[in-house]
Amino acid sequence: MAIINSKIPHILVVPFPAQGHVKPLMKLSRQIAKHGIKVTFVNIESVHEKIVSAAKRSDEVDEDEDEEHNIAMTSIPEGISSEDDKSDTFKLLESLRSTMPGFLTDLIERINSTNGDEKISCVIADVTIGWILETAEKMGAEPVVFMPSSAAAFAMALHIPKLLEEGSLDENGTITKDETISLSENIPSWTKNELCWSFSNDLKTQKLFFDCSLRVQKAAYQTKLLLCNTSQELEPSACNLIPNSLPIGPLLNLKTPKSSFISCNFHPEDESCISWLNNKPSKSVIYVSFGSLAIFSQQQLDELALGLELSGHAFLWVVRSDLANGSQFGKIVEWAPQVKVLSHVSVGCFLSHCGWNSTLEGLSNGVPFLCWPYFADQYHNQNYVCDKWGTGLRIDSDENGIRTRYEIKKKIDMLSCDDVLKGNALKMKEICDKSVGEGGSSYRNFEMFIDHLRK
Incomplete structure (x- = not known):
């Protein structure tokens, strides 16, 4: 399906359901909305409830829409039955992979049918849930990946196939040859227990995290834009190892009145x-x-x-x-x-x-x-x-x-x-x-991204 050319850009932002993933994507959303672009921020229901509850207890606003910043907050179901433990990471991931594409398709269809001038034109997905990029394309929206961790962590994930091929990693992601893995002399090396997926005492959890890192590699090649919460100055070597990367960080809180928005804390x-x-x-x-x-x-x-x-x-x-x-x-x-x-x-x-x-x-x-x-x-x-x-x-x-x-x-x-x-x-x-100040590298990259969204 051809990408929709909306009269007004409308961005759908979908984080992985964890505090450390929701937080930077909300910061990004506020920066986008500051430029007058509509953003719909999508959490799963349990996360949405936590945020609204925490906001009420912190005397913040509890509305679902932050009109001042053009951000609408909404939710989709987890797809887990009420009897299941929602804190079980294995069950939640399995459920999200199978149900999230359908729920997002329904959501995008509802939004697009409500206002023809503000159809979803772009979906920004957390890299750990890259499977929704295909949904974005099917719905005529441009898929964009957001990496909430360092560029070095991203670069390591992209190197997994090569490390597997040369036998430096086994099928569980354990280092087999040397004690360390190095991607560049200007990036600190990783030791056996320092990889993003390392859980030396829990092979099941390690395998889960390793498989997620493998999917990161796949998602990176499904998009033309990889937004990174870092800067070229902080991680020059790592940024250079990532094709199509656009460092736009560090993403910071906008200086706005406390009562003007929900902070997205759990x-x-x-x-x-x-x-x-x-x-x-x-x-x-x-x-x-x-x-x-x-x-x-x-x-x-x-x-x-x-x-x-x-x-x-x-x-x-x-x-x-x-x-x-x-x-x-x-x-x-x-x-x-x-x-x-x-x-x-x-x-x-x-x-x-x-x-x-x-x-x-x-x-x-x-x-x-x-x-x-x-x-x-x-x-x-x-x-x-x-x-x-x-x-x-x-x-x-x-x-x-x-x-x-x-x-x-x-x-x-x-x-x-x-x-x-x-x-x-x-x-x-x-x-x-x-880097984030006017004229800085991340500032220029972000302005470039905003211009891209408006085209």
């Missing part, structure tokens, strides 16, 4: 931490957050709490409220407005899981890192932070896999007096600012 933000930060000295607070998926043993949580207390530094820790240890130095919240926190003058360090969104937000605010990766691409992001950019330190685990209170205190002390590291963090902030 959890309500606790704004009280900002007033708490206001009473702390400059660069004195350790911000601790491990994202939305990390899970720790009680022993490890205890060690972290004790390590923070031993350091003597004030800390802001994002964690479940029932795990608070009652420290007089710290404040514990269930969820924080992270960009506001990282841009606050009182924050001097980001103890992070190194998810790509958090990594970009830390870099963009010039905050040095203490790195504590949990899984997937977070280990390689740590290598970028510590080895390539020189903006952070690793918190190492002992022989039992525990990061002890003494190791935590030691690295906090080391970072607090490392002026070179702090200087590097400020340099990275300048690089990020320049």
